[in-house]
Amino acid sequence: MPITKDPQLNQTLAQGKPFLWANPDFDSAAKGLEHGLSMDDIHQADARLRRFAPLLTKLFPELEQAEGLIESELLAIPAMQKQQFTDLPGRLMVKGDHALPVAGSIKARGGIHEVLCHAEQLAFEQGLLRNEQDDYLKLTEADARTLFSQYEIAVSSTGNLGLSIGIISAALGFRVVVHMSVEAKQWKKERLRNRGVTVVEHSEDYSAAVAAGRAASDADPNSYFVDDENSPRLFLGYAVAALRLQQQLQQQQIAVDAEHPLFVYIPCGVGGAPGGINFGLKQVFGPHVHCFFAEPVQAPCVLMGMQATDKQHPPSVYEVGLQVDTEADGLAVSMASGWVCTVLEKLLSGVVTVSDDSLFRYLYQLWQTEGLEIEPSAAAGFNGPLQLLNSAEGQSYLQDQKLDPAMSRATHLIWTTGGLFVPAEEMQKFQQRGAALEDA
Secondary structure, three states: OOOEOOHHHHHHHHOOOOOEEEOOOOOOOOOOHHHOOOHHHHHHHHHHHHHOHHHHHHHOHHHOOOOOOOOOOEEEOHHHHHHHOOOOOOEEEEEOHHHOOOOOEOHHHHHHHHHHHHHHHHHHHOOOOOOOOOOHHHHHOHHHHHHHOOOEEEEEEOOHHHHHHHHHHHHHOOEEEEEEOOOOOHHHHHHHHOOOOEEEEOOOOHHHHHHHHHHHHHOOOOEEEEOOOOOHHHHHHHHHHHHHHHHHHHHOOOOOEOOEOEEEEEEOOOOHHHHHHHHHHHHHHHHHEEEEEEEEOOOOHHHHHHOEOOOOOOOOHHHHOOOOOOOOHHHOOOOOOHHHHHHOOOOOOEEEEEOHHHHHHHHHHHHHHHOOOOOHHHHHHHHHHHHHHHOHHHHHHHHHOOOHHHHHHOEEEEEOOEOOOOOHHHHHHHHHHHHHHHHO
Protein backbone atom coordinates (compact mmCIF):
# COMPACT_ATOMS: atom_id res chain seq x y z
CA MET A 1 0.00 0.00 0.00
CA PRO A 2 1.41 3.46 -0.88
CA ILE A 3 2.37 5.72 2.01
CA THR A 4 0.36 8.63 0.62
CA LYS A 5 -2.01 9.07 -2.33
CA ASP A 6 0.69 10.92 -4.27
CA PRO A 7 3.96 9.01 -4.95
CA GLN A 8 5.62 12.27 -6.03
CA LEU A 9 4.79 13.73 -2.63
CA ASN A 10 6.68 10.91 -0.90
CA GLN A 11 9.79 11.81 -2.88
CA THR A 12 9.42 15.52 -2.11
CA LEU A 13 9.03 14.84 1.61
CA ALA A 14 12.08 12.56 1.63
CA GLN A 15 14.26 15.43 0.39
CA GLY A 16 13.70 17.28 3.68
CA LYS A 17 13.44 20.70 2.02
CA PRO A 18 10.88 23.46 2.66
CA PHE A 19 7.82 23.49 0.42
CA LEU A 20 4.09 24.21 0.42
CA TRP A 21 1.48 21.50 0.03
CA ALA A 22 -2.03 22.62 -0.90
CA ASN A 23 -4.79 20.26 0.26
CA PRO A 24 -6.57 18.88 -2.83
CA ASP A 25 -9.63 18.07 -0.70
CA PHE A 26 -9.99 21.58 0.72
CA ASP A 27 -13.51 22.99 0.43
CA SER A 28 -13.82 26.66 1.37
CA ALA A 29 -17.49 26.17 2.29
CA ALA A 30 -16.92 23.11 4.51
CA LYS A 31 -17.26 23.31 8.29
CA GLY A 32 -16.51 19.71 9.24
CA LEU A 33 -19.74 19.21 11.15
CA GLU A 34 -20.15 15.66 9.85
CA HIS A 35 -17.73 14.63 12.60
CA GLY A 36 -20.20 15.62 15.30
CA LEU A 37 -18.64 18.83 16.64
CA SER A 38 -20.29 22.21 16.13
CA MET A 39 -20.21 25.87 17.09
CA ASP A 40 -22.47 24.98 20.03
CA ASP A 41 -19.69 22.77 21.42
CA ILE A 42 -17.19 25.64 21.14
CA HIS A 43 -19.57 27.97 22.98
CA GLN A 44 -20.00 25.35 25.73
CA ALA A 45 -16.23 25.11 26.13
CA ASP A 46 -16.00 28.90 26.30
CA ALA A 47 -18.78 28.99 28.92
CA ARG A 48 -16.93 26.39 31.02
CA LEU A 49 -13.73 28.45 30.97
CA ARG A 50 -15.76 31.48 32.06
CA ARG A 51 -17.40 29.52 34.91
CA PHE A 52 -13.95 28.61 36.17
CA ALA A 53 -12.53 32.12 35.70
CA PRO A 54 -12.87 33.19 39.37
CA LEU A 55 -11.18 29.96 40.48
CA LEU A 56 -8.38 30.42 37.96
CA THR A 57 -7.85 33.99 39.17
CA LYS A 58 -7.51 32.71 42.74
CA LEU A 59 -5.04 29.98 41.72
CA PHE A 60 -3.08 32.21 39.32
CA PRO A 61 -3.05 35.88 40.37
CA GLU A 62 -1.47 36.86 37.03
CA LEU A 63 -4.95 36.34 35.53
CA GLU A 64 -6.55 39.07 37.64
CA GLN A 65 -6.43 41.78 34.99
CA ALA A 66 -7.96 39.41 32.40
CA GLU A 67 -10.64 38.38 34.93
CA GLY A 68 -9.56 34.75 34.81
CA LEU A 69 -9.51 34.30 31.03
CA ILE A 70 -6.36 32.78 29.55
CA GLU A 71 -5.81 34.77 26.37
CA SER A 72 -3.03 36.32 24.31
CA GLU A 73 -2.69 39.59 22.44
CA LEU A 74 -3.26 40.18 18.73
CA LEU A 75 -0.20 42.15 17.69
CA ALA A 76 0.76 44.16 14.65
CA ILE A 77 4.43 43.69 13.73
CA PRO A 78 5.06 46.57 11.29
CA ALA A 79 8.84 46.73 11.83
CA MET A 80 9.32 43.06 11.00
CA GLN A 81 6.99 43.32 8.02
CA LYS A 82 8.89 46.33 6.68
CA GLN A 83 12.28 44.69 7.18
CA GLN A 84 11.69 41.02 6.34
CA PHE A 85 8.39 40.85 4.40
CA THR A 86 8.83 43.88 2.17
CA ASP A 87 6.80 42.52 -0.75
CA LEU A 88 3.98 41.02 1.31
CA PRO A 89 0.63 42.52 0.29
CA GLY A 90 -1.76 43.21 3.13
CA ARG A 91 -1.12 43.20 6.86
CA LEU A 92 1.21 40.93 8.89
CA MET A 93 0.23 40.19 12.50
CA VAL A 94 1.05 37.81 15.36
CA LYS A 95 -1.37 35.97 17.64
CA GLY A 96 0.85 35.90 20.69
CA ASP A 97 0.25 32.48 22.24
CA HIS A 98 3.97 32.37 23.03
CA ALA A 99 3.00 34.57 26.00
CA LEU A 100 -0.21 32.86 27.14
CA PRO A 101 -0.29 33.14 30.93
CA VAL A 102 -0.15 30.17 33.34
CA ALA A 103 1.32 27.63 30.88
CA GLY A 104 3.23 29.90 28.48
CA SER A 105 2.18 28.24 25.23
CA ILE A 106 -0.62 27.50 22.77
CA LYS A 107 -1.40 24.39 24.85
CA ALA A 108 -2.77 26.48 27.73
CA ARG A 109 -6.37 26.80 26.53
CA GLY A 110 -6.90 23.18 25.50
CA GLY A 111 -4.92 21.55 28.27
CA ILE A 112 -6.49 23.59 31.04
CA HIS A 113 -9.97 23.14 29.54
CA GLU A 114 -9.62 19.36 29.55
CA VAL A 115 -8.49 19.23 33.19
CA LEU A 116 -11.34 21.57 34.19
CA CYS A 117 -13.81 19.26 32.39
CA HIS A 118 -12.57 16.34 34.48
CA ALA A 119 -12.55 18.31 37.73
CA GLU A 120 -16.07 19.60 37.08
CA GLN A 121 -17.36 16.10 36.33
CA LEU A 122 -15.87 14.71 39.55
CA ALA A 123 -17.26 17.65 41.54
CA PHE A 124 -20.78 17.04 40.21
CA GLU A 125 -20.57 13.28 40.83
CA GLN A 126 -19.36 13.77 44.43
CA GLY A 127 -21.78 16.59 45.25
CA LEU A 128 -19.17 19.32 45.66
CA LEU A 129 -21.01 21.36 43.02
CA ARG A 130 -24.79 21.35 42.64
CA ASN A 131 -25.02 22.81 39.14
CA GLU A 132 -23.24 25.14 36.72
CA GLN A 133 -24.50 28.20 38.61
CA ASP A 134 -22.82 27.12 41.85
CA ASP A 135 -19.75 28.85 43.32
CA TYR A 136 -16.75 27.23 41.63
CA LEU A 137 -14.41 28.69 44.24
CA LYS A 138 -15.52 25.72 46.36
CA LEU A 139 -13.08 23.67 44.30
CA THR A 140 -10.15 25.43 45.97
CA GLU A 141 -11.29 24.34 49.46
CA ALA A 142 -10.08 21.39 51.52
CA ASP A 143 -12.92 19.00 50.59
CA ALA A 144 -12.18 19.43 46.88
CA ARG A 145 -8.43 19.03 47.31
CA THR A 146 -9.00 15.86 49.33
CA LEU A 147 -11.21 14.51 46.55
CA PHE A 148 -8.84 15.44 43.72
CA SER A 149 -5.82 14.02 45.57
CA GLN A 150 -7.37 10.55 45.19
CA TYR A 151 -7.12 10.82 41.40
CA GLU A 152 -4.26 10.94 38.95
CA ILE A 153 -4.05 12.89 35.71
CA ALA A 154 -1.54 11.59 33.18
CA VAL A 155 -0.34 12.92 29.83
CA SER A 156 2.41 12.29 27.29
CA SER A 157 4.17 15.29 25.81
CA THR A 158 7.16 16.73 24.01
CA GLY A 159 6.99 19.60 26.50
CA ASN A 160 4.31 22.27 26.26
CA LEU A 161 1.19 20.13 26.73
CA GLY A 162 2.90 18.56 29.74
CA LEU A 163 3.44 22.01 31.23
CA SER A 164 -0.18 22.97 30.65
CA ILE A 165 -1.67 19.77 32.10
CA GLY A 166 0.87 19.55 34.91
CA ILE A 167 0.51 23.14 36.14
CA ILE A 168 -3.31 23.23 36.32
CA SER A 169 -3.67 19.67 37.66
CA ALA A 170 -1.15 20.22 40.45
CA ALA A 171 -2.76 23.56 41.33
CA LEU A 172 -6.13 21.82 41.82
CA GLY A 173 -4.58 19.08 43.96
CA PHE A 174 -4.50 16.12 41.55
CA ARG A 175 -1.62 13.69 41.44
CA VAL A 176 0.07 14.27 38.09
CA VAL A 177 2.30 12.13 35.87
CA VAL A 178 3.80 13.56 32.69
CA HIS A 179 5.50 11.18 30.27
CA MET A 180 8.16 13.18 28.43
CA SER A 181 9.48 11.99 25.07
CA VAL A 182 13.15 12.15 24.14
CA GLU A 183 12.68 15.52 22.40
CA ALA A 184 11.55 17.34 25.57
CA LYS A 185 13.78 20.11 26.91
CA GLN A 186 15.30 19.62 30.37
CA TRP A 187 14.08 22.97 31.69
CA LYS A 188 10.47 21.98 30.97
CA LYS A 189 10.93 18.78 32.98
CA GLU A 190 12.44 20.72 35.89
CA ARG A 191 9.64 23.31 35.84
CA LEU A 192 7.13 20.49 36.29
CA ARG A 193 9.10 18.73 39.00
CA ASN A 194 9.30 22.00 40.93
CA ARG A 195 5.50 21.95 41.08
CA GLY A 196 5.36 18.44 42.48
CA VAL A 197 4.65 16.71 39.16
CA THR A 198 6.07 13.23 38.52
CA VAL A 199 8.01 13.34 35.25
CA VAL A 200 8.73 10.03 33.52
CA GLU A 201 11.49 10.38 30.93
CA HIS A 202 11.41 8.21 27.81
CA SER A 203 14.30 7.43 25.47
CA GLU A 204 11.97 7.15 22.46
CA ASP A 205 9.90 9.64 20.46
CA TYR A 206 6.51 11.19 21.15
CA SER A 207 4.40 8.36 19.68
CA ALA A 208 6.19 5.82 21.87
CA ALA A 209 5.75 8.05 24.95
CA VAL A 210 2.01 8.28 24.22
CA ALA A 211 1.70 4.50 24.02
CA ALA A 212 3.61 4.04 27.29
CA GLY A 213 1.69 6.79 29.08
CA ARG A 214 -1.68 5.48 27.95
CA ALA A 215 -0.83 1.93 29.03
CA ALA A 216 0.33 3.03 32.48
CA SER A 217 -2.78 5.16 32.98
CA ASP A 218 -5.14 2.41 31.80
CA ALA A 219 -3.74 0.15 34.53
CA ASP A 220 -4.95 2.55 37.26
CA PRO A 221 -8.76 2.98 37.57
CA ASN A 222 -8.24 6.37 39.27
CA SER A 223 -6.00 7.68 36.48
CA TYR A 224 -7.33 9.94 33.71
CA PHE A 225 -5.23 10.05 30.53
CA VAL A 226 -5.24 13.26 28.50
CA ASP A 227 -4.93 12.01 24.94
CA ASP A 228 -3.59 14.70 22.61
CA GLU A 229 -4.32 12.44 19.63
CA ASN A 230 -8.01 11.73 20.30
CA SER A 231 -9.50 14.24 22.72
CA PRO A 232 -12.54 16.37 21.80
CA ARG A 233 -12.15 18.15 25.16
CA LEU A 234 -8.66 19.35 24.24
CA PHE A 235 -9.75 20.11 20.68
CA LEU A 236 -12.67 22.29 21.77
CA GLY A 237 -10.57 24.12 24.34
CA TYR A 238 -8.20 25.08 21.53
CA ALA A 239 -11.14 26.02 19.30
CA VAL A 240 -12.28 28.68 21.80
CA ALA A 241 -9.35 30.78 20.54
CA ALA A 242 -11.39 31.50 17.40
CA LEU A 243 -14.08 33.28 19.40
CA ARG A 244 -11.45 35.38 21.18
CA LEU A 245 -9.69 36.22 17.89
CA GLN A 246 -12.98 37.32 16.34
CA GLN A 247 -13.47 39.79 19.19
CA GLN A 248 -9.90 41.08 18.94
CA LEU A 249 -10.17 41.64 15.19
CA GLN A 250 -13.42 43.56 15.71
CA GLN A 251 -11.81 45.69 18.43
CA GLN A 252 -8.98 46.59 16.04
CA GLN A 253 -11.50 47.22 13.23
CA ILE A 254 -9.97 44.53 11.00
CA ALA A 255 -12.54 43.06 8.64
CA VAL A 256 -12.65 39.41 7.58
CA ASP A 257 -14.86 38.86 4.54
CA ALA A 258 -14.64 38.12 0.81
CA GLU A 259 -12.79 41.39 0.22
CA HIS A 260 -10.56 40.97 3.27
CA PRO A 261 -9.39 37.32 3.52
CA LEU A 262 -7.65 36.02 6.63
CA PHE A 263 -4.63 33.71 6.25
CA VAL A 264 -3.53 31.92 9.42
CA TYR A 265 -0.26 30.00 9.81
CA ILE A 266 -0.08 27.69 12.84
CA PRO A 267 2.86 25.54 14.03
CA CYS A 268 1.87 21.89 14.11
CA GLY A 269 2.98 18.80 16.02
CA VAL A 270 0.52 15.90 16.38
CA GLY A 271 -2.27 18.19 15.16
CA GLY A 272 -4.53 18.70 18.19
CA ALA A 273 -3.95 22.38 18.97
CA PRO A 274 -3.74 23.70 15.40
CA GLY A 275 -6.58 21.36 14.44
CA GLY A 276 -8.85 22.77 17.13
CA ILE A 277 -7.98 26.34 16.15
CA ASN A 278 -8.54 25.55 12.45
CA PHE A 279 -11.92 24.01 13.26
CA GLY A 280 -12.94 27.01 15.36
CA LEU A 281 -11.83 29.53 12.76
CA LYS A 282 -13.88 27.80 10.06
CA GLN A 283 -16.97 27.94 12.29
CA VAL A 284 -16.46 31.66 12.91
CA PHE A 285 -15.17 32.96 9.57
CA GLY A 286 -16.36 30.31 7.10
CA PRO A 287 -14.92 30.59 3.57
CA HIS A 288 -13.02 33.78 4.37
CA VAL A 289 -10.30 32.12 6.48
CA HIS A 290 -7.49 30.00 5.07
CA CYS A 291 -5.46 27.93 7.56
CA PHE A 292 -2.00 26.55 6.83
CA PHE A 293 -0.08 24.41 9.30
CA ALA A 294 3.70 24.78 9.62
CA GLU A 295 5.81 21.67 10.29
CA PRO A 296 9.56 20.98 10.42
CA VAL A 297 11.01 19.47 7.23
CA GLN A 298 12.01 16.43 9.32
CA ALA A 299 8.59 15.96 10.96
CA PRO A 300 5.74 16.78 8.54
CA CYS A 301 3.45 14.20 10.13
CA VAL A 302 0.11 15.97 9.60
CA LEU A 303 0.97 16.65 5.97
CA MET A 304 1.51 12.92 5.55
CA GLY A 305 -1.62 12.11 7.52
CA MET A 306 -3.77 14.40 5.39
CA GLN A 307 -2.59 12.65 2.23
CA ALA A 308 -2.61 9.13 3.66
CA THR A 309 -4.58 6.43 1.90
CA ASP A 310 -6.08 5.71 5.34
CA LYS A 311 -6.35 8.89 7.44
CA GLN A 312 -7.47 6.95 10.50
CA HIS A 313 -4.08 5.19 10.51
CA PRO A 314 -1.60 7.80 9.28
CA PRO A 315 1.93 6.75 8.32
CA SER A 316 5.06 7.68 10.24
CA VAL A 317 7.53 10.14 8.76
CA TYR A 318 10.14 7.41 9.25
CA GLU A 319 8.50 5.59 6.34
CA VAL A 320 9.85 8.16 3.87
CA GLY A 321 13.29 8.24 5.48
CA LEU A 322 12.90 11.29 7.74
CA GLN A 323 14.30 11.30 11.28
CA VAL A 324 12.32 13.88 13.34
CA ASP A 325 15.65 15.64 13.77
CA THR A 326 14.58 19.17 14.78
CA GLU A 327 15.16 21.73 17.53
CA ALA A 328 11.43 22.52 17.42
CA ASP A 329 10.63 20.20 20.32
CA GLY A 330 6.91 21.04 20.33
CA LEU A 331 6.64 19.95 16.70
CA ALA A 332 8.90 16.89 16.87
CA VAL A 333 6.24 14.27 16.17
CA SER A 334 6.58 11.29 13.84
CA MET A 335 2.91 10.34 13.45
CA ALA A 336 -0.18 12.57 13.29
CA SER A 337 -3.50 12.14 15.06
CA GLY A 338 -5.69 10.12 12.71
CA TRP A 339 -8.81 11.59 14.30
CA VAL A 340 -7.64 15.16 13.69
CA CYS A 341 -6.72 14.40 10.07
CA THR A 342 -10.22 13.08 9.41
CA VAL A 343 -11.88 16.12 11.00
CA LEU A 344 -9.71 18.48 8.97
CA GLU A 345 -10.06 16.62 5.67
CA LYS A 346 -11.85 19.54 3.96
CA LEU A 347 -11.00 22.34 6.41
CA LEU A 348 -7.21 22.63 6.16
CA SER A 349 -5.94 24.75 3.26
CA GLY A 350 -2.46 23.26 3.31
CA VAL A 351 0.87 22.74 5.06
CA VAL A 352 4.19 24.53 4.77
CA THR A 353 7.41 22.88 5.90
CA VAL A 354 10.29 24.83 7.38
CA SER A 355 13.98 24.20 8.10
CA ASP A 356 15.49 24.60 11.56
CA ASP A 357 17.79 27.36 10.29
CA SER A 358 14.74 29.37 9.26
CA LEU A 359 13.18 28.92 12.72
CA PHE A 360 16.21 30.50 14.37
CA ARG A 361 16.42 33.30 11.81
CA TYR A 362 12.76 34.20 12.31
CA LEU A 363 12.90 34.15 16.12
CA TYR A 364 15.98 36.38 15.99
CA GLN A 365 14.36 38.77 13.50
CA LEU A 366 11.21 39.00 15.64
CA TRP A 367 13.28 39.85 18.70
CA GLN A 368 15.39 42.41 16.80
CA THR A 369 12.45 44.20 15.18
CA GLU A 370 9.62 43.83 17.70
CA GLY A 371 11.26 42.79 20.98
CA LEU A 372 9.21 39.57 21.15
CA GLU A 373 10.87 36.42 22.51
CA ILE A 374 9.68 33.04 21.18
CA GLU A 375 11.01 29.49 21.15
CA PRO A 376 11.97 27.78 17.85
CA SER A 377 8.65 25.93 17.46
CA ALA A 378 6.79 29.23 17.67
CA ALA A 379 8.62 30.65 14.65
CA ALA A 380 7.44 27.99 12.19
CA GLY A 381 4.50 29.99 10.85
CA PHE A 382 6.67 32.82 9.52
CA ASN A 383 7.56 30.65 6.54
CA GLY A 384 3.89 30.55 5.53
CA PRO A 385 3.27 33.88 3.77
CA LEU A 386 6.47 33.61 1.75
CA GLN A 387 5.69 30.05 0.63
CA LEU A 388 2.12 31.02 -0.24
CA LEU A 389 3.14 33.96 -2.39
CA ASN A 390 6.37 32.67 -3.92
CA SER A 391 5.70 29.00 -4.69
CA ALA A 392 3.88 27.53 -7.66
CA GLU A 393 1.63 25.57 -5.27
CA GLY A 394 0.77 28.74 -3.37
CA GLN A 395 0.01 30.69 -6.51
CA SER A 396 -2.24 27.88 -7.77
CA TYR A 397 -4.10 27.91 -4.44
CA LEU A 398 -4.72 31.66 -4.66
CA GLN A 399 -5.94 31.34 -8.22
CA ASP A 400 -8.18 28.34 -7.48
CA GLN A 401 -9.77 30.19 -4.55
CA LYS A 402 -10.06 33.41 -6.62
CA LEU A 403 -8.11 35.33 -3.98
CA ASP A 404 -5.67 37.31 -6.15
CA PRO A 405 -7.82 40.49 -6.36
CA ALA A 406 -8.16 40.66 -2.55
CA MET A 407 -4.54 40.04 -1.51
CA SER A 408 -3.69 43.72 -0.96
CA ARG A 409 -6.43 43.79 1.71
CA ALA A 410 -5.56 40.43 3.32
CA THR A 411 -4.46 39.83 6.90
CA HIS A 412 -1.66 37.31 7.40
CA LEU A 413 -1.68 36.02 10.98
CA ILE A 414 1.32 34.14 12.39
CA TRP A 415 0.20 32.04 15.37
CA THR A 416 3.05 31.67 17.86
CA THR A 417 3.15 28.82 20.35
CA GLY A 418 5.66 29.04 23.20
CA GLY A 419 8.36 31.18 24.76
CA LEU A 420 7.15 32.90 27.95
CA PHE A 421 8.90 30.55 30.38
CA VAL A 422 12.05 29.77 28.39
CA PRO A 423 15.02 30.40 30.74
CA ALA A 424 17.02 33.51 29.86
CA GLU A 425 20.18 31.55 29.08
CA GLU A 426 18.26 29.26 26.70
CA MET A 427 16.65 32.23 24.94
CA GLN A 428 20.06 33.85 24.56
CA LYS A 429 21.37 30.70 22.86
CA PHE A 430 18.41 30.73 20.46
CA GLN A 431 19.06 34.34 19.52
CA GLN A 432 22.79 33.85 19.16
CA ARG A 433 22.20 31.00 16.73
CA GLY A 434 19.73 33.14 14.79
CA ALA A 435 22.19 36.06 14.69
CA ALA A 436 24.96 33.80 13.38
CA LEU A 437 22.66 32.56 10.59
CA GLU A 438 21.71 36.14 9.71
CA ASP A 439 25.37 37.13 9.43
CA ALA A 440 26.43 34.06 7.46
